[in-house]
Amino acid sequence: MPYVSQTRHIDRVRNVIEGRMSSPGADASRLASSYRRSLEQYHLDPGATIGPRILTVPELRNVQQREETVLRASGQCLSRLHETVREADYCVMLTDAEGVTIDYRVDRDRRHEFKRAGLYPGSCWSEREEGTCGVASVLLDAEPITVHKTDHFRAAFTTLTCSASPIFGVQGELIGVLDASAVRSPEERESQRLVNHIVRQSALLIEDGFFLNATTHCWVLLAHRSRHYVEAQPEILIAFDARGYAIAANRRARECVPGLDQLPRHVSELFDIRAERLLDVRPGRDLISFRLIGSGAPLHARVRPPVIRSSRSTPVPPREANTPATQPALSESETLECSRIVAAMTDAKWRPVLAAQALGISRATLYRRIAKFGIVAPHRR
DSSP, rough: HHHHHHHHHHHHHHHHHHHSSSSSSSHHHHHHHHIIIIIIISSOOTOOOOOOOOOOOHHHHHHHHHHHHHHHHHHHHHHHHHHGGGGEEEEEEEETSSBBEEEEEOOGHHHHHEEEEESSSSSOHHHHOOSOHHHHHHHHHOOEEEEEGGGSGGGGTTTTTEEEEEEEOTSEEEEEEEEEEESSSSSSSGGHHHHHHHHHHHHHHHHHHHHHHHHTTTTEEEEESSSTTTTOOOEEEEEOOSSSSEEOOOOHHHHHHHTSSSSEEHHHHSSOOOOOHHSSSOTTOEEEEEEEEETOOOOOOOOOOOOOOTTSOOOOOOSSOOOOOOOOOOOOHHHHHHHHHHHHHHTTTTTTTHHHHHHHOOOHHHHHHHHHHEEEEEEEG
């Protein structure tokens, strides 16, 4: 960037900080606050033209291993998002909760150009290091944003346009940032409205994938306000334990269902349906309808029962129970009950419906006892 342009950018940043001019767009106050922190708290140079710090290969590998569950939930969403925006010359990045890029998608023939701009695996985008940028703003405010060209604090990034959105975990904690960035984009800020929207929707899909992967030990309600979308794209996800208590919910559920702001909450406090009915539906086949307590709004849903998984380090014979190390030792009566369940499941070829019938109990009760004893099907070890 020519020296005159650097000087103009430095003057612009100082004018925004000192209130002599405002940044355009709805995020003006966020940008001004970030400029002030970048200059006064972190002592960054707005005229700097050096790209972001990039981790070494071993450092990046360690971060990626730590974030394996996020990567597993996001892979397809990153590819789909990139397919949507690639024609407009965008790359797609996923960062962890510290702003480190742990995965990305870019056209192969454009990889070098994006790397020169700092858009590359291992690049670090915290405000402390890089000042105002899309990822840093989301990490601090947990809100989507588009940082358009000269909105960036550092001169090195004033040719970039970045639309970023937060990704939240099962308990509402920030676990990463999804970002679509262009090296060259139209000058008009409004040109980024659609990209920002697509990034936000993709971040929600990643959250839901992460939620489903993280709650395999629970019953999960997959619901929608329209019965026609329950199978195709459930928007509301709520995880329940064996007692019928909601213990986790995705972002859309917390917005739509009164009472999910404080968990755990029993089914009876949320819906006009008995917990036994909710936990005893046939997996993947029964579509249930009920209403929200308070608002009376209808919901349509299906239920995913717990996915029983084993510990690879503790192989178990087919007719023995796999009891996790965190559980207390079983009493004599519990050991006998566990053996009966394993025997019934084995005779039924591990089909819960037939095993429950043989034992004379409901499927919900069977699932609760399987979870209690940590019983693992042979084909899941």
